[in-house]
Amino acid sequence: MASLADLGITIGSLPTGPTNSIVDVRGVGLGHSTVVYDDPPPPFGRGVARTGVTVLDLGGDAWAYPVPAGVAVLNGAGELTCRSQVDEWGLLETPVFLTSTMQVGRVYDAACRLLMAEQPRIGIDDVIIPAVGECDDSWLNDPRYMHVTDEHVAAALGAARASAGSGISPEQGAVGAGTGLSCFGYKGGIGTSSRVLPDGHVLGVVLLTNFGQWDRLTIDGLPVGRTLGPPAHAAPPPAGSCIGVVVTDAPLDHSACERLARRVGLGLARAGSTAHHASGEIFLAVALGLRVPRGMAPALAPISGRALDPYFEAVVDATEEAVLISLLSAHEVTGVGGRFVGALPVEAVARLIREGRHS
Numbered sequence: 469m470a471s472l473a474d475l476g477i478t479i480g481s482l483p484t485g486p487t488n489s490i491v492d493v494r495g496v497g498l499g500h501s502t503v504v505y506d507d508p509p510p511p512f513g514r515g516v517a518r519t520g521v522t523v524l525d526l527g528g529d530a531w532a533y534p535v536p537a538g539v540a541v542l543n544g545a546g547e548l549t550c551r552s553q554v555d556e557w558g559l560l561e562t563p564v565f566l567t568s569t570m571q572v573g574r575v576y577d578a579a580c581r582l583l584m585a586e587q588p589r590i591g592i593d594d595v596i597i598p599a600v601g602e603c604d605d606s607w608l609n610d611p612r613y614m615h616v617t618d619e620h621v622a623a624a625l626g627a628a629r630a631s632a633g634s635g636i637s638p639e640q641g642a643v644g645a646g647t648g649l650s651c652f653g654y655k656g657g658i659g660t661s662s663r664v665l666p667d668g669h670v671l672g673v674v675l676l677t678n679f680g681q682w683d684r685l686t687i688d689g690l691p692v693g694r695t696l697g698p699p700a701h702a703a704p705p706p707a708g709s710c711i712g713v714v715v716t717d718a719p720l721d722h723s724a725c726e727r728l729a730r731r732v733g734l735g736l737a738r739a740g741s742t743a744h745h746a747s748g749e750i751f752l753a754v755a756l757g758l759r760v761p762r763g764m765a766p767a768l769a770p771i772s773g774r775a776l777d778p779y780f781e782a783v784v785d786a787t788e789e790a791v792l793i794s795l796l797s798a799h800e801v802t803g804v805g806g807r808f809v810g811a812l813p814v815e816a817v818a819r820l821i822r823e824g825r826h827s
């Protein structure tokens with residue numbers, strides 16, 4: 469896996485956290501369950517799977533200790549369950565589950581079962597609406613067959629919880645929910661980055677990248693896609709989607725979280741996104757600093773006004789970097805019908821960046 473440092477690139481002026489990932493936010497974990505197999509269609513097999521589940525865990529019992537949250541939509545041809553509840557209450561009560569478009573129902577059901585087993589008051593005192601986001605991986609994955617199981621969701625949730633506090637950057641690229649995704653005509657998937665704020669708080673972004681056309685790929689302001697030319701392989705359609713999740717340990721309220729979520733779109737635009745008609749760019753931001761027991765009001769005053777400016781900067785820079793990391797981390801994948809999506813040609817990109825710097 470190449471890094472931006474290998475390319476001589478630094479995005480923005482704010483420092484990254486120790487792992488440059490969302491797990492730099494205390495208590496937060498990110499885990500995957502990757503589903504890959506080549507079988508005949510049912511009833512003799514399971515079909516061709518290039519899919520999976522990724523879970524972002526917020527630490528502790530999110531139902532008993534919900535967190536302030538906000539949602540922003542750049543283009544709405546996609547899905548994030550719980551969006552209307554977050555809009556109304558300004559709170560998130562579950563981990564965030566990511567998967568492919570036609571697996572949302574299965575992941576939602578599994579999430580309900582898993583969380584009820586952990587918290588026996590769910591369904592008695594009140595119900596839950598799990599946060600499940602999706603991107604369409606049908607260019608490489610056969611969506612007609614239900615590949616994801618409860619066991620896959622449980623494995624991803626367990627991996628997320630094990631990663632919290634580990635000090636190890638999570639796997640990225642073509643893993644978990646990112647297994648079958650493409651970005652700017654190359655293999656995309658999972659990307660994450662973090663920033664440390666001047667006040668000492670930490671902010672992280674995780675993306676599910678499945679968007680963009682090859683000629684718009686921009687790296688640190690350079691028109692890399694246009695200079696590289698079209699990929700050697702047949703590029704997937706340029707629509708796609710991107711689910712973005714921002715997490716910070718700062719004391720921010722619902723309104724501030726909404727404002728942070730909107731800034732994810734600026735980071736995508738820097739990388740070259742134009743949010744196509746058929747694309748679902750949906751962003752969620754959560755803040756752990758005002759977390760209190762269910763039904764109680766926070767005692768701290770939230771950060772607001774101009775004090776949010778460094779947080780906006782952090783979201784935009786971390787988002788741009790997470791897009792590029794998803795590309796640099798991903799390996800080539802062959803999927804359903806023999807369709808092939810290659811990895812970004814890192815050596816050619818590095819050469820273009822060196823030439824661009826000296827031109």
